[in-house]
Amino acid sequence: MASALLIFVDGLGIGTRGAHNPLALLGDEASPLAVFRDEEPALPFGGVLAPTDACLGVEGRPQSASGQTTILTGVNAPAALGYHKQGFPNEPLRAIIRGHSVFLQLKRAGVGQITFANAYTPRFFKERPRWVSATTTAVEAADLPFRTLADLRAGRAVYQDFTNRLVVDAGFDVPTRTPENAAGVLANIVSESRFTLYEYFITDRVGHAQDEGAALRVLSQLARFVRAVLSRVDLDGTTVIVTSDHGNVEDLSTRNHTRNFVPTLAWGAGRERVRACVRDLADITPTITRLLTTEALAA
Numbered sequence: 001m002a003s004a005l006l007i008f009v010d011g012l013g014i015g016t017r018g019a020h021n022p023l024a025l026l027g028d029e030a031s032p033l034a035v036f037r038d039e040e041p042a043l044p045f046g047g048v049l050a051p052t053d054a055c056l057g058v059e060g061r062p063q064s065a066s067g068q069t070t071i072l073t074g075v076n077a078p079a080a081l082g083y084h085k086q087g088f089p090n091e092p093l094r095a096i097i098r099g100h101s102v103f104l105q106l107k108r109a110g111v112g113q114i115t116f117a118n119a120y121t122p123r124f125f126k127e128r129p130r131w132v133s134a135t136t137t138a139v140e141a142a143d144l145p146f147r148t149l150a151d152l153r154a155g156r157a158v159y160q161d162f163t164n165r166l167v168v169d170a171g172f173d174v175p176t177r178t179p180e181n182a183a184g185v186l187a188n189i190v191s192e193s194r195f196t197l198y199e200y201f202i203t204d205r206v207g208h209a210q211d212e213g214a215a216l217r218v219l220s221q222l223a224r225f226v227r228a229v230l231s232r233v234d235l236d237g238t239t240v241i242v243t244s245d246h247g248n249v250e251d252l253s254t255r256n257h258t259r260n261f262v263p264t265l266a267w268g269a270g271r272e273r274v275r276a277c278v279r280d281l282a283d284i285t286p287t288i289t290r291l292l293t294t295e296a297l298a299a
């Protein structure tokens with residue numbers, strides 16, 4: 001049966017080559033994340049690229065709340081709002097997510113197990129933050145269980161910093177993981193699910209900080225993680241998609257998001273459909289739902 005994994009990377013765009021772009025400085029170490037304007041990348045594991053418009057016909061720089069809402073629902077959220085919304089979703093965006101999230105669409109279609117692979121720390125459950133991410137809103141609206149630090153320890157969850165370094169530094173007793181170990185955990189989750197979402201945010205943070213050293217470290221580890229996931233997932237039955245909400249880390253000359261296209265990268269069973277169908281962020285969810293509900297590909 002066909003399955004899909006969506007790896008969401010915050011703030012990763014298609015930039016130009018040069019000293020401002022850590023992906024260019026890393027070279028092969030950043031494969032497959034290093035994609036440059038007007039270049040067809042040589043992607044490992046037979047991957048394909050769909051350059052993806054994150055501006056969505058709305059003026060200004062694309063932002064996280066509206067971009068993530070668009071990725072997770074297929075609804076052009078900045079157009080619905082009239083502007084690109086920063087940070088966390090407001091009520092109109094939450095309403096879009098509650099009505100249209102990819103989790104909900106797949107649940108209604110009865111495709112089977114769908115899951116968010118990220119672990120949450122106890123703090124989230126004890127004092128639920130007033131503002132929550134697009135994904136948290138989508139998980140709650142679809143009534144999916146949250147993965148916890150107990151799941152993380154048991155090898156049944158991946159932290160947003162997949163090395164677990166940030167959780168350890170926060171004082172929790174969890175083992176650190178290499179990118180390869182974390183990829184093995186994610187691949188196990190994928191093998192038990194029809195649809196898996198995994199989110200990674202640190203790219204956007206180091207982009208805002210314009211911290212070249214951190215960007216090089218983070219991108220090289222993330223690239224290792226993605227390559228290891230690809231080597232561990234059954235690509236005959238699974239489509240792996242990497243996408244982003246807006247550019248940022250590919251241009252450290254500015255602390256802002258960029259208006260660059262973002263790379264939607266695809267591997268495995270449905271990669272050609274992703275390449276053919278994804279033009280902007282609103283195309284991601286419909287492509288995933290078609291991949292998982294179309295008989296021909298489900299065989």
Ligand SMILES: [Zn+2]
Pocket residue numbers: 011064204208248257
């Ligand atoms: Zn940002």
